[in-house]
Amino acid sequence: MKKLLLVFVLIFSQLSFAQTAKEIIDKNIELSGGLTNWKLLNSVLLQGKVILGIKDEYPIKIYQQRPNLTKTIITINGKDTAIEGYNGTKGYAMNYATNKVQEYAEYVPESFDNDFIDWENKGFEAKYLGKEKIGDIYCHKVELTKNVNKNIYYFDTKSFMLLKEVKKDEALTYSDYKKVGNFSMPFRIESSSPKKDGDYVMLINRIDVNKVFPANTFKF
Secondary structure, eight states: OHHHHHHHHHHHHHHHHHHHHHHHHHHHHHHHTOHHHHHHOOEEEEEEEEEETTTEEEEEEEEEETTTEEEEEEEETTEEEEEEEEOSSOEEEEETTTTEEEEOTTOOOOOSSOTTTTTTTTTOEEEEEEEEEETTEEEEEEEEEETTEEEEEEEETTTOOEEEEEOSSOEEEEEEEEEETTEEEEEEEEEEOTTOSSOEEEEEEEEEESOOOOTTTTOO
């Protein structure tokens, strides 16, 4: 009887954790804009500055368009320079040895939607890992797993906004959320990695959504 009771407790525990993870993700989607609005979102333009190291900072623009088009432009000495992107068929990245953008054979484009949108249909499994503090803020900790890839997400227990995302080789911290149309979006993004060679802080001063871009926007 004790063994049977233990089995029921374990099963109930796993089901409640799975349900809790789903509820947290659903709450994030709802409070950050709503599932319908996120699915109707077709393009995003981020503008601001990126800070590399202590002193190096550059104006930056990031164009993103469904399903996976992207282009990042920084301004150096008054000149706009494309440093990375995907045009729908090929990926490009800056070769800093030659100071030229070149085709990047191993470039893997990210989906326009984040992993939370239709995560179950995408083949992810969600697991609730309890609560943990990020700075002074208590967060729900959720793990999304697909095949061998595992990402961990930290959601503010009060606002349900995403505060931190931990990937295999990078951790992203999100803050300074503001309203952009129907959406709540972070205006400060910090990236850190174990090697520290690609760390940056992005301070965004403007976000445009569903903007119609010129046809040549994603050409390289």
